[in-house]
Amino acid sequence: MTEHLVPLHDAIDRVDAAWAGAGDATHLDRGRLLAANDALGVLRRLVEALQSEVSAEIAHESRVELGPESLARQQGYRNAAQLIATTTGTSAGDASRLVKVGEATAARTDLIGDRLPAKYPALQERLACGQLGVQAAALLIGLLDRLRLKVDRARIDEAEALLADQSIGMSLDDVRRLMTRVEAHLDPDGVEPKQDEVRARRSLTMFERDGALHVNGVFDIEAGAPIRAAIGGYVNAAFGARKEAVDPDAPDADHRTVAQLQADALSEFCAHLLGCESERPALAGATVVVRVDLGDLTEGTGFGTVDGSDQPVSIAAVRRMAASGGVIPCVLDSDGEILDWGRERRLFTRPQKLALVERDGGCAMCGLPPAITKVHHIAWWQRDAGPTDLDNGILLCETCHHRIHDNGWDIRIDGTGIRARVWFIPPPYVDPARTPRLGGLARYTLAA
Structure with a gap:
């Protein structure tokens, strides 16, 4: 042979x-x-x-x-x-x-x-x-x-x-x-020209057909970030209310699909902007977070990222977004709020979640965006007396959270802070050798 x-x-x-x-x-x-x-x-x-x-x-x-x-x-x-x-x-x-x-x-x-x-x-x-x-x-x-x-x-x-x-x-x-x-x-210098090219292709078209208004839009990441955050927040709030409903099977229960909720969100936002007397729609976690290294921001080099998007944005775009309302600029390696609370608090704080997004990028296991994740204790708060510290927290969606706890997966953190690496260790029936699987943003970052 x-x-x-x-x-x-x-x-x-x-x-x-x-x-x-x-x-x-x-x-x-x-x-x-x-x-x-x-x-x-x-x-x-x-x-x-x-x-x-x-x-x-x-x-x-x-x-x-x-x-x-x-x-x-x-x-x-x-x-x-x-x-x-x-x-x-x-x-x-x-x-x-x-x-x-x-x-x-x-x-x-x-x-x-x-x-x-x-x-x-x-x-x-x-x-x-x-x-x-x-x-x-x-x-x-x-x-x-x-x-x-x-x-x-x-x-x-x-x-x-x-x-x-x-x-x-x-x-x-x-x-x-x-x-x-x-x-x-x-090639950080190539980010802004590519961004300008995408921005030049932005468009929003509307036309009526079959008794409905059709809206098609294409936006660059900078312009699209607040749109995604606001509509995502509306959808999250709707799902949160659905979970708390007394009778989810009642005739008037909310059974809208995600696509329908997103359409309703756009309609409500526009109606509110036109001076509609209805109350402002609830937005669960609707925030735009733009992240950048302090050295890059100071020197005008490198690039930034927007939570929920894989595409980088230029330093010029970072500065514009940071000057806008409703956008949180997250500058790494600068002094900020306390990130480790030990046993004084059970729930992780907003600054802690923002820091964990930098490490995990969203759900550390499956990669879903940050807006639909929660911070969970690795060493459980009650059972293990685990602290509410950055190195004991991990971002997980509900599905992955249950998958880990119900099926015997373990989590290991190597290092400390936002540069730490997250590893998921499968149970023996999945992998007898229990070979760790890399999670978080480290999967998409070259490590020499």
């Missing part, structure tokens, strides 16, 4: 072992379902990696300068992408992505024929062992290619190695979040 294909055959053996004796997936118990899912995930990534390798070589044999000798043309196709898309049943875009990844991770030769390492060797290594998928690799290659025009080679190589390691086990959505933060970190 070709050594190059050993990981693929190993993955097939793992699928066979998980499926042994079963007719179909309905005959697999939970443990074997998870084993089959993991093995199939590795198998899929390995097959995609091999397909990208083959696709890059097909593209090489189909290059324009070959003319009629082009492999694609000989097979009756316009180009390599059309050949690959047709024969694999994918789109031209998918085929182009396979070629792009294959070319960026294949070994190269110089002008005299000597063999050179791949353009991105760390990504190639992760692809070859099935730890990284082609879609994630394509995203990372696109980022690294953009940064090569602005950042020196040494930093690109360092970023590639760290991104390749940190992307293992991430969903594509999480990879995109990681990329957004890394790009802003490596």
Whole structure:
């Protein structure tokens, strides 16, 4: 067997072992379902990696300068992408992505024929062992290619190695979040031009159709932050009132969907602004928090972030927002209110939650935005006599809070303050080795 294909055959053996004796997936118990899912995930990534390798070589044999000798043309196709898309049943875009990844991770030769390492060797290594998928690799290659025009080679190589390691086990959505933060970190000067480009595309259109008013809007992060905070606060208040309802099944009970609540929120806000006599809508936790490093704010460098958004904002935008009403500027490393209350208070304070958002980014386990999380004691207040201190607090949504307490998960905090790292330790029946899983914003921050 070709050594190059050993990981693929190993993955097939793992699928066979998980499926042994079963007719179909309905005959697999939970443990074997998870084993089959993991093995199939590795198998899929390995097959995609091999397909990208083959696709890059097909593209090489189909290059324009070959003319009629082009492999694609000989097979009756316009180009390599059309050949690959047709024969694999994918789109031209998918085929182009396979070629792009294959070319960026294949070994190269110089002008005299000597063999050179791949353009991105760390990504190639992760692809070859099935730890990284082609879609994630394509995203990372696109980022690294953009940064090569602005950042020196040494930093690109360092970023590639760290991104390749940190992307293992991430969903594509999480990879995109990681990329957004890394790009802003490596190229802070590029944040404002990109922000200006998005701002130039802002729009709000309204038209009537089928007896309804249709409203479509596109906003930059700076302009959209108060909109999201106000509407989110209205929705949270509505859900809070629903939980406290005496009879949730009563005919007049509130059964509106989230989309309906958001529509009602916009309507009520506009009516209130026009001088409507109705009371001001309740807003639960409707606050815009913009965060920035003190050194960056002072020197006018770097970038800031807005709670609930993955997109960075420029220092100029931070200063504008900090001067606006209803926005809390959270400047790190500056003197502020006391963050540790020991056993004097049971409930965490607002400044403590603002600090924990900097560490956890929202729900430390699933990543939901800060507005729908609460601060929970890691060492319980009553059972463990846990203090109401920053290092004993963690932001969790209600679902993850119950998941941790009901299913035997443990939480570990390494370090102190907002730079600490949060780890979730699964119970033995989930992972016999109880390997810690990184949580909080550290998942999306490069750690050298």
